[in-house]
Amino acid sequence: MTVIAVETKVLNENQRLAAELRERFARAGTLVVNLISAPGSGKTRLLERTLELLPDGVRAAVLTGDIQTDADATRLARFGYPVRQITTGGTCHLDAKMIGHHLEGWDLEELDILFIENVGNLVCPSSYDLGEAAKIVLLSVTEGEEKPLKYPSIFFKSKLILITKADLLPYVPFDLEIAKKNARSVNATAEIIVVSCQSDEGLAGWMEWLGSVSFARD
Amino acid sequence: MTVIAVETKVLNENQRLAAELRERFARAGTLVVNLISAPGSGKTRLLERTLELLPDGVRAAVLTGDIQTDADATRLARFGYPVRQITTGGTCHLDAKMIGHHLEGWDLEELDILFIENVGNLVCPSSYDLGEAAKIVLLSVTEGEEKPLKYPSIFFKSKLILITKADLLPYVPFDLEIAKKNARSVNATAEIIVVSCQSDEGLAGWMEWLGSVSFARD
Numbered sequence: 001m002t003v004i005a006v007e008t009k010v011l012n013e014n015q016r017l018a019a020e021l022r023e024r025f026a027r028a029g030t031l032v033v034n035l036i037s038a039p040g041s042g043k044t045r046l047l048e049r050t051l052e053l054l055p056d057g058v059r060a061a062v063l064t065g066d067i068q069t070d071a072d073a074t075r076l077a078r079f080g081y082p083v084r085q086i087t088t089g090g091t092c093h094l095d096a097k098m099i100g101h102h103l104e105g106w107d108l109e110e111l112d113i114l115f116i117e118n119v120g121n122l123v124c125p126s127s128y129d130l131g132e133a134a135k136i137v138l139l140s141v142t143e144g145e146e147k148p149l150k151y152p153s154i155f156f157k158s159k160l161i162l163i164t165k166a167d168l169l170p171y172v173p174f175d176l177e178i179a180k181k182n183a184r185s186v187n188a189t190a191e192i193i194v195v196s197c198q199s200d201e202g203l204a205g206w207m208e209w210l211g212s213v214s215f216a217r218d
Numbered sequence: 219m220t221v222i223a224v225e226t227k228v229l230n231e232n233q234r235l236a237a238e239l240r241e242r243f244a245r246a247g248t249l250v251v252n253l254i255s256a257p258g259s260g261k262t263r264l265l266e267r268t269l270e271l272l273p274d275g276v277r278a279a280v281l282t283g284d285i286q287t288d289a290d291a292t293r294l295a296r297f298g299y300p301v302r303q304i305t306t307g308g309t310c311h312l313d314a315k316m317i318g319h320h321l322e323g324w325d326l327e328e329l330d331i332l333f334i335e336n337v338g339n340l341v342c343p344s345s346y347d348l349g350e351a352a353k354i355v356l357l358s359v360t361e362g363e364e365k366p367l368k369y370p371s372i373f374f375k376s377k378l379i380l381i382t383k384a385d386l387l388p389y390v391p392f393d394l395e396i397a398k399k400n401a402r403s404v405n406a407t408a409e410i411i412v413v414s415c416q417s418d419e420g421l422a423g424w425m426e427w428l429g430s431v432s433f434a435r436d
Contacts, residue, residue: 067371092341121341142386146289168390171386
């Protein structure tokens with residue numbers, strides 16, 4: 001019982017901080033998306049291609065989370081946008097407090113869009129609201145089409161489901177239609193886009209989705 | 219501080235139960251291995267091939283963990299060995315209490331080897347001792363060679379590192395030598411075996427490793 005009480009308290013405190021963040025983001029007109037997936041589903045690669053494809057004049061920034069290393073921040077900083085690494089040192093998810101702390105010194109009024117790349121984990125990050133406008137879950141075709149059923153919480157909470165690494169479809173036993181059906185059974189309204197950052201399949205649709213959410217705010 | 223105190227208490231209680239399990243396993247002569255990886259790295263597929271390849275007369279059983287669904291137990295039960303699903307209902311890892319509970323009614327004296335397939339998560343399961351003789355971490359070649367650096371805890375604690383889905387190497391940007399170097403930098407002594415359950419590459423080495431640990435006990 002004590003454990004559950006403390007967990008509830010932690011989540012309640014996170015919810016309070018996330019609500020504050022959400023209000024700050026709304027006031028500044030900053031769209032915030034929270035990318036969540038298993039390790040190695042291609043979050044960082046997607047962000048690399050996204051930063052390359054962003055229309056001129058869009059002011060973007062990235063917060064990227066990992067247990068250890070600043071490898072992803074180094075990869076993403078090459079595109080000229082502000083990037084900060086959040087190294088959790090063992091914690092299995094990002095929380096609202098970490099986000100608030102790592103935003104210090106950034107003027108949100110100057111940001112149209114903030115990408116948050118969560119720690120690679122399909123379970124725990126789904127419980128922690130970061131004040132984002134949308135959670136986005138990535139599922140790579142190498143992981144198997146049953147994952148939405150096995151990890152329903154994050155698929156249920158996401159506004160967009162990106163099925164990644166579509167270029168590997170010929171080489172893996174992954175049935176795209178079953179994967180979509182499984183995703184639909186958990187979340188009937190989320191958009192589903194199939195992408196590949198190798199072949200660029202679906203990236204136009206992804207950028208369009210991003211634009212329809214973010215740039216509609218102007 | 220309260221959170222840390224409760225976490226410590228939970229982990230201490232788990233450690234106590236895991237020590238009891240370890241003693242039971244040793245007394246019964248049951249080898250227990252704890253398979254850990256990201257979602258979709260191929261734990262269930264490896265277990266399917268392993269059960270097919272087990273020498274006649276080896277008495278094996280499987281406990282397989284997932285947040286939701288009993289899909290893996292259904293897959294694994296086809297091979298005629300006792301299999302039980304542990305559905306955690308949201309919890310991101312297996313713990314010693316779950317293992318103890320799901321062993322009820324099984325006579326460990328009748329089991330040479332117990333495979334535990336953990337929840338797909340490269341972070342949290344590494345903190346929970348299940349009384350196993352060895353943790354085994356799986357890293358699929360689709361996930362990227364930097365994962366041992368980003369998730370050092372589980373790579374550090376594993377006695378064997380299985381690099382899976384080697385048949386996909388021609389199609390993904392994965393440098394096997396860098397992956398091994400990264401794994402070595404976190405864990406200098408673990409054995410590393412490269413396998414594919416599509417081409418059967420490395421499976422003989424994996425079965426040999428398993429035999430060297432388990433059947434040496436007779």
